[in-house]
Amino acid sequence: MKHKLFICALLSLLLYKPLWAEQFVANKVVSGELVKLSNGDKVRYIGVDAPADGSIFFEESRQANKKLVDRKLITKEYDVRHKDGNGDLLGYVYAGDVFVNAQLLKNGFGIAYIVPPNQKYADLFISLQKEARKKRRGIWAFEDPNDEAYYIASKGSRKFHRPNCRFARALSFDKRVIFRTRDEALSKGYSQDWRCNPLFKRQEKEIK
Numbered sequence: 001m002k003h004k005l006f007i008c009a010l011l012s013l014l015l016y017k018p019l020w021a022e023q024f025v026a027n028k029v030v031s032g033e034l035v036k037l038s039n040g041d042k043v044r045y046i047g048v049d050a051p052a053d054g055s056i057f058f059e060e061s062r063q064a065n066k067k068l069v070d071r072k073l074i075t076k077e078y079d080v081r082h083k084d085g086n087g088d089l090l091g092y093v094y095a096g097d098v099f100v101n102a103q104l105l106k107n108g109f110g111i112a113y114i115v116p117p118n119q120k121y122a123d124l125f126i127s128l129q130k131e132a133r134k135k136r137r138g139i140w141a142f143e144d145p146n147d148e149a150y151y152i153a154s155k156g157s158r159k160f161h162r163p164n165c166r167f168a169r170a171l172s173f174d175k176r177v178i179f180r181t182r183d184e185a186l187s188k189g190y191s192q193d194w195r196c197n198p199l200f201k202r203q204e205k206e207i208k
Contacts, residue, residue: 022076026069026095032061032110034088035069042088043076045101047125049113049159049191056197057109057139064109064138069095079118090118105129108138111199114189115158122189129186144201151185151198153177160185165196 024037032050036042050061076091084090093100102121104110105128112125133140152168153160155175160182161168168176179185182199192199 023073024076026072026074029062029066029070031058032065032104035065035074035093037074043091043093044084044088045104045110046079046090046092046118047113047121048101048104048110050104050110051194055194056200057142060139061104061109064104064107065100068098068100068103069093072096074100079120081118092121101125102128106132106137108132108136108140111191112186112189113158113191119189126187126189133186139200142200144199147181148198151179151182153179153185153190158190159193160190160198161193162196162198165193165198167193167195 024039024041026035027038028036030036030042031052033045033048034042050065051058072095075094076089077094078089078091081090102124105112105125112122112129114122114125132138133143136143148162150163151160152163152165152171153176154171155177160177160179179190
């Protein structure tokens, strides 16, 4: 009960739009975490990791995002870091009163991905993900119930791998971060490496 009240209280606060937020129309939904705006900019959602084209659940995540923002006037809010390594904008996105980043995590169509220094809503995002996992929403309906013996991440990344993943094996030992369970990695805001897919079993049916 306290957990639900915490989430509700935080979500109510997020209906407030900062004075420095900017508004544009979402012209194209590229993926579950990326939209192209009417001014030509691309905005990647802070705190959300969704599969890239060609990865499992790509289209499901993209469609979930599309339902929230396609052709709608959106408001974007910045955090400390404004752009990613590709030059895309990093933002918190609102469509009307819907906090899109949070809604995607709540519905289970992305993974909480907390990359410092953009951590403004880290606690909220991780809490929403925990709820989505518990209720097996979206892609979490296909979570593999079996843990590996451990998981490997890199000190320079926020993604974790299966121990037998070739990308994990290529990491030098002094750069490795070890997690004993997926829960430990997820609770710290790490997402999975979609290439070795350590969280999910094979997709067996269409997500509703």
